[in-house]
Amino acid sequence: MVFLVLWSPSGSGQTVSTGGQESYGQSSGMALLYDSTRSLGIEEVASSARAAEFVPFTQDRIRQIGTNLHAWVRIEVTNQSTRRHWLLASRYLWLARFDLYRQDAQGHWRMLPHGMLLDRTLWPYDHRLMVHPLELDYGRTEVMYLKIEANSSELWLSLVTADQLGRTERVHAGLSMLYLGLCLVMVVYNLFLAASLRDWNYVYYVGFVLSFTLGNTHYGGYTYPLLWPHFPWFNLWADLLFWWLGLWSGTLFCLRFLGVAARSPRLAKVVSRASLAGVVLPLGNYLYSQALFYELFYYLALVQFLVMFGLGVRAYRSGMTQARFYLVGWGALVVANSLSILVVLNLLPQTEFFDWTRQLGSAFEIVFFSFALADRISQLNREKLDAQRHLAQAAEQEAEVLEKRVAERTAEIRVANETKDKFFSIISHDLRGPIGSLSFLFNEVLQRPEEFDQEVLEITRQTTKTTHQLLNDLLDWAQSQSGHLLPEPTWFDLAVPLKKMAELLGHQARQKKIELTLDNPKPVWVYADPAMVTTVVRNLCSNAIKYTPVGGKVTVGARTEGGTALCFVEDTGLGVSQEQLSRLFSPAERVQSALGTASETGSGLGLILCKEFVEKNGGTLGAESTLGQGSRFWFRLPVTGEASERLDLGQEAL
Structure with missing residues (x-):
């Protein structure tokens, strides 16, 4: 019975x-x-x-x-x-x-x-x-x-009778222990997940399950003899305390699980604070032992359950798939607790079924919330796998890019080494001749000083000059390749280095009866490194004189043209074929310098240095030539608005 x-x-x-x-x-x-x-x-x-x-x-x-x-x-x-x-x-x-x-x-x-x-x-x-x-x-x-x-x-x-009470209690105790065992298994399992994943969601969920389990078990009369048999004062407010803790931790869990805190922080704050304020109800019941606090708690719980259910519907409609298990679990808890509260408020009749609604709803909630959390873990695993796949693809792409860069850099280093070897071979060849000649001349002077005359001095001077030029080109090229030679730009008049080069190289031109002319020596202001520009002008003028025959003409000039400063060197020399012209500025192809019209030698570095120095200053270098008629080498440097103003002022002053 x-x-x-x-x-x-x-x-x-x-x-x-x-x-x-x-x-x-x-x-x-x-x-x-x-x-x-x-x-x-x-x-x-x-x-x-x-x-x-x-x-x-x-x-x-x-x-x-x-x-x-x-x-x-x-x-x-x-x-x-x-x-x-x-x-x-x-x-x-x-x-x-x-x-x-x-x-x-x-x-x-x-x-x-x-x-x-x-x-x-x-x-x-x-x-x-x-x-x-x-x-x-x-x-x-x-x-x-x-x-x-x-x-x-x-x-x-x-x-x-004792027998009848025992039979009735065996059914009650069996169902209660089944419910308690389910709750404890979920508590231990989710504590393990919380420790493994370091996710506060599971901690809040554990607090929710544990608190409601203690509240329902206490309401059934099992906690007092087991947990605090000598503290009867705790009995009359423990159920409200446990249920409030469950309501609060459950609210925090729902807000984090549904992502409300991220999407609607103000709403999350209001809901969490409202549930936290419920602590006054168990405290009031303990201090005053008034039934009113129970009634207020029931209303608060009913409202809170409905709000959490509504947030679940909102999350599911926004595309959160794991919210479907949440809705089933929380919906069961909402229905069960709503029925229980309606019975307590005498709005529904008391039956044996309604005595178990809280436990049944809580059991359904625990099962389906566990499904929701398991689905969340699956979602996290899928996101992790996607992230790993994207990372692997990115790493593979980066490896390909890096491999390509290494191959390009290796090729550049190989070309640079080959170029260096060629240069060193040429430099050693070019230096061996002048130094050998100097050694021979010195020996001749020591052995036959009576034959020492002006011709020997001239040969010695020319040999020394050639060697000095070779060494200057080699040192400048070495600094440029090492990256230590950086431009130090300043404002200066481009006509100044042109005039100095005309004076400096005038003697060399006169020796070959070459007419060296300075075209339009007006101020042309540029913002560049004066030393580099001077080196470029010197090399271009020296090459023009070297490859122009006796009686020829070399013209050097500068002017503004198209918003840039143009400097040019023209000669009536030997000229260069189109095939050779395309290789003049490439260190990997053109490294051997041809002999001048008076058998002058060179390092082959001059034009390469000119190109690098001009480009370091933001300019461009070019050449036009006709074989047997002469060549025209030029470079352009950008002129800013301020430089143009300086140029205009300088021309007006003239």
Whole structure:
């Protein structure tokens, strides 16, 4: 037989008569007296003056939220069964006082204390429910009184045998342990995930599951004897405390899981603060023990559950696929707790099913939330694999680019080494001749000083000059290749180095009877490195004189043209073929310098240096030539607006 407590007393004066049954609701033998003064004693309550004030029960169960209960219950029972041992049990646990008064043989009232404010080890019967053991003699009628105090009006009494209570409790305990085991498994599992993934989402979820598990288990009467049997003061507010902790941690979990904090930080802040403010309810219940705090908490929980469900719908509609498990789990919890709250508020009738709605809803929520978290882990793994794949692709592309750069750099180094080897070969060849000639001349002077004349001095001077030019070109090229030779630009007049070169190389031109002309020697202002530009002008003028035959002409000039400063060197020399012209400025192809018209030698570095120096200063170098008629070498340097103004001012001054 399932343990059900049903009472519908028909009127005062009726007596509970035990027979062949094992369970009796107080349908005929119970009446209630509310103690509004909270000061009535047993003598006054049991007096004939108060007898008429007891009101027989007219409901199956009294339940009124928001009302503190202080009452006396009169029970009149006649044992017509051969069983002497009975149990007076209250299905509602949270009675601060459940004291039983019975008369002894001398007619004195004796109190048997009970209630949640009594140390658990002092309870008269070891059971999760509040139970008073009774010994009832056969055929004897007894009147007894219960003094009840609670922070809510709920009375649900029955008279049962120990066997019947044990059968009923085995079902209850089995379901409770199944629920508790499921919750503890989820707690341990998610703690492991939290430690492995270092994700606060799982910590909040563990707090949510653990708090609601403790709250529901405490409400079922299992935590007091197991966790704090000697601290009865904790009993009357522990359930609200656990449920509030579950509500708060569950809210934080939902906000993080659904990404509300990232998408709507202001909304997340309002919701989290509202749930945190609920801490005043268990504190108020502990300090004042008022049923009002229970009622307020139920309303807060109902609103909070609906808000969290609405946020889940919003997240799912925005494309969050794992929210589907969240909606099923949270929806089950919302429905279950809403039904339970409606029952507590007397808006739905009390049934056995509604006694388990919180546990059922919580179990469904735990299972489907676990699915949601597992789906979240799968999503994270997919994102991780995608990130790894993209990273591998990027690394592969970077490796290809790096390999290509290495190959290009290797080729450049190879070309540079080959060029260097060629240059060194040419330089060593070109230097060997002049130095050998100097050595021969010195030996001749020492052996035949009487033959030392002007011709020997001229040969020595020319040889020394050639060697000096070769060394200058070699040093400039070496500095340029090492990167140590950097331009130091400044404003200067391009006509100045042209005039100096005309003066410096005038003697060399006159020796070959070459006409060296300076064209348009007006100021041409540029912003460049003067030393580099001077080296370029010197090399171009020297080459023109070297490859122009006796009686030829060399013209050097500078002017502005198209927003740039143009410097040019023209000659009537040997000229260069188009094939050779395309290789003049390439160090990898053109390294051997041709002999001049008077057998002058060179390093082959001059034009290469000119090109590098001009480009370092932001300019360009070019050449036009006709074989047998002459050549024209030029370079352009950019002229800024300020340089153009300087140029215009200089021309106006002239």
